[in-house]
Amino acid sequence: MRRIAGMGHWFTEAVGGANIWERREDKHVAQQHLASSLQSHLNADQRVAFDTMMECVAFTTMLAAMDGNSDKASFYLHGAGGTGKTFLYRALSAHLQGKVSRVS
Numbered sequence: 352m353r354r355i356a357g358m359g360h361w362f363t364e365a366v367g368g369a370n371i372w373e374r375r376e377d378k379h380v381a382q383q384h385l386a387s388s389l390q391s392h393l394n395a396d397q398r399v400a401f402d403t404m405m406e407c408v409a410f411t412t413m414l415a416a417m418d419g420n421s422d423k424a425s426f427y428l429h430g431a432g433g434t435g436k437t438f439l440y441r442a443l444s445a446h447l448q449g450k451v452s453r454v455s
């Protein structure tokens with residue numbers, strides 16, 4: 352399956368099947384629901400990390416809007432196996448994808 356963005360829609364080209372147009376807005380709504388669900392399950396440590404990273408994203412976005420500053424922030428998330436790093440990344444990714452069209 353291949354997805355092509357354009358004109359406010361996603362064109363989903365299903366191999367060997369029907370071609371479907373999906374509204375980009377629907378994607379955002381789906382991501383917002385997922386983000387809300389994941390965030391509601393964050394434990395205390397994951398919540399601190401989530402809030403810290405989102406504050407930094409908001410700050411760098413504000414600087415970029417004000418003066419074109421393109422500085423980027425990096426985070427190093429450390430934790431033993433199974434402590435919830437991937438879960439946290441999924442919450443962050445869903446939250447950002449619910450707001451903007453591209454998260455890399």
Ligand SMILES: Nc1ncnc2c1ncn2[C@@H]1O[C@H](COP(=O)(O)OP(=O)(O)OP(=O)(O)O)[C@@H](O)[C@H]1O
Nearest residue numbers: 392393394397430431432433434435436437438439
């Ligand atoms: N806040 C949470 N609420 C519910 N389940 C959680 C939460 N955090 C993590 N989990 C679950 O715990 C398990 C381990 O979490 P996760 O895979 O995110 O850990 P990890 O730190 O990325 O592990 P690894 O370093 O081994 O890849 C997963 O099944 C995940 O869904």
